[in-house]
Amino acid sequence: MAAAATVAAVAGLSGTAALPLDGRVAIVTGASRGIGRAIAAHLSSLGASVVLGYASSAAEADALAAELPRAVAVRADVSDEASVRSLFDAAESAFGCAAPHILVANAGVFDDKYPSLADTTTADFDRTFAVNTRGAFLCLREAANRLPRGGGGRIVAVTTSVVGSLRTGYSAYTASKAAVEAMVRTMAKELKGTRITANCVAPGPTATDMFFAGKSDETVRQTAETNPMERLGEVQDIAPVVGFLCTDAAEWVNGQVIRVNGGYV
Secondary structure, eight states: HHHHHHHHHHHTTTTTOTTTTTTEEEEETSSSSHHHHHHHHHHHHOOEEEEEEESHHHHHHHHHHHSSSSSSEEOOTTSHHHHHHHHHHHHHHHHSSSSSEEEEOOOOOOOEEEEOOGOOHHHHHHHHHHIIIIIHHHHHHHHHHHSSSSSSSSEEOOOTHHHHOOOOTOHHHHHHHHHHHHHHHHHHHTTTTOEEEEEEEEESBBHHHHHHHHHHHHHHHHHHSSTTSSSBBHHHEEEEEHHHHHGGGGTTSSSSSSEETOOOO
């Protein structure tokens, strides 16, 4: 009887349980491909309306927006202040909300030449930090000022487990994402009293175009074999973790860096 009563209470009078993100609006940057695309689709499956931020892959972003029940694709350069503001404005105008509820700062780049720090050009370093660090900063700042107070506000930055493994050839990329982790963990404390949570999800090697770029088949094989799970991650391994952090069930998880990597580090 107790179990039946619990089920009935959860389902409500209609007999259908509400999705955990019903009525909420999420912004996902870097949403046209790879991990960002999977995150956007997963948040949609949880009931969210989604703003798909993208930099250059317009066809992919538009195709995803057409597939999802409530989604709009918005071109945005995350390293530009006005462009970041436009993402938040688009969320409000497209879905009629006072403010978006969720930000997933996922956009990122890295140098697929895998240079040592000694061989990293200033131009490549600046590009990496412009997108990964400045871009995340601008998105995080906008979210801190615009997400609703009092419950449901969620910030998730997608970083990398390379911050833990410190692989050679990734020095600028690792540093750019380590800075994001420091910002997020600090802002979680600064948002005291708002009930907005701020966390990072740090994937390990994941089978995306970004991961495969510039790598030999042998490097890919060795990376998979050395993981305790003996495979690369898949985008479907990452998206549900981000999704959980965006729900009410995760309110007690705040200021954390969650490494999702199969035991890679």
